Amino acid sequence: MTPYFSQKISDYYFDNKWHLTSSFMQSFPRISLDIISTPIPGLADDRSWIRSGFGNITAASAFAHIRPQFPKVDWGSWIWAPFIPARRSLFVWRTIVGKLPTFDMNRLIGIQGPNRCPLCSAAEETMDHVLLNCPFSASIWADVFRWFLIDQPLPLDVGSMIRFSIHQKNSKQVGNLWKAGVVSLLWSLWSHRNNVIHKNFAPSRHLILKQVRVFLCEAANNFVLGTMANSVSDLLILNNISIAGQPRKPFSYIYVAWHLPPPSWIKVNTDGSVREGRIHAGGVFRNAFNDVLGCYHFSGGQGVAFEAELFAIIIAIESVHRAKWERVWFESDSSFVVQLLQSLSETIGGFFGFSS
Known part of the structure; x- marks a missing residue:
């Protein structure tokens, strides 16, 4: 331990007065004035961990201090949910950070192979192409957008698609179903792409849309996804994906009986x-x-x-x-x-x- 860490404030403060060395005061006159004007309470001298609110060092606070700091992202909590399998959420995380083994990424690490998109055979395969911009994939996204009454152009990259999905204004039930639909479709497109390459499957829009519908129904049947809004749009969306709506519980019930008018009225x-x-x-x-x-x-x-x-x-x-x-x-x-x-x-x- 260096001499600086072995010294205490009490070495310089005693008899209710600061006793700084002349060399320190000459080298740092402004700091010396600040120190001398600082009152010292009558407490025992002790070391304090400034990154802890109570002054005590813990393993958690020490690790938080030394670990790399990364900026927070708005999609971090969005891709994880109880009704979405962890491996599908992990897959979406890999797409956002650009870690999918597409043909263009394989060539960057020296793996030689085909470079055409297996779903359309019309363009070079990239992650954004196979998951969004491929005519085959874009047509499926258009159907899912129609299910959820979204009349906007499809984003051009996966990151923009996730941010677009996060900022959709929906009720709790429809919002969770939209999240499940986006994650499921990204997963299904990638799985279908692998089956076309490795199992000689023929590209099938019907199969992917069926997989997304089945996943949405499983999520709605096995988890509580929240309540719908009292709106026609929510009713139409839920009807499009064949899922029963979960209306909000009323604060109270008022029984009302409707009566016919009197004769001639x-x-x-x-x-x-x-x-x-x-x-x-x-x-x-x-x-x-x-x-x-x-x-x-x-x-x-x-x-x-x-x-x-x-x-x-x-x-x-x-x-x-x-x-x-x-x-x-x-x-x-x-x-x-x-x-x-x-x-x-x-x-x-x-x-x-x-x-x-």
Whole structure:
């Protein structure tokens, strides 16, 4: 151990005063002033590991200090999931870091062999080509994109494909299925490429798409993938891949019984909603025999839910006046709109009833 490590602060600080050597103070005057102005509490002198919050050195903190530091990547946790086999996640990791033994990589290390893509025979094989840009592979990706209602061009390299997949905005269930689909398709394309080379398989789009569908179904049946969003797009996606949706559990249940209107009356049920900032409204007219007399739908500009519910009622009132119906029962799920219209019922006139 060097003399510097054997010295203690107490060698230079005693009698409540710093005693620095004259040579040190002449060589480092500014540092000496900082040291002299630093108060020392009345504690026992001890060594402290500055990379630990408590001053104690541990094997973990020492290893963290000496091991190489690499920047964090956004795909590190994305490729690993309980519903994805570890070897498939490891395969995706190898593709991202460019460690697949494609023909172009083999030539770099001196292995001679064919250089044409075994799936299309039209271009030189590279990792990005065989997994994405090959016409055979690109056509399969196009089908998977259609399953998930993605209307965007296919990324040109695997790294961009993974980043594109990470930033897709989906519900928990659809997002996990999309992750499983991307990993499964990359794995299936590479496995199929190997079978074409080593087992003389003929390239088959149908076989790869079937493998991806089977993997998605196994993931959905054996693991909890989260819940779907209350949206038409999620329903269409899940229907495309033949997987049952997992809706969110409601906070509470309210039992509602729908009743026919009285004889000679007409009942209209209205509803309004807001999606992506735009208001939508609709309604259905029925008579006492439960016959549908008509329905309507309206999409407007920017607004809030209350405005959408109010628009639904306003359009219904306009329809009633055009049809010259006299006894109409308006039913809405917005109590605020119903209270507003009940207060205006005398102004509206006619035999109208409002309920929620």
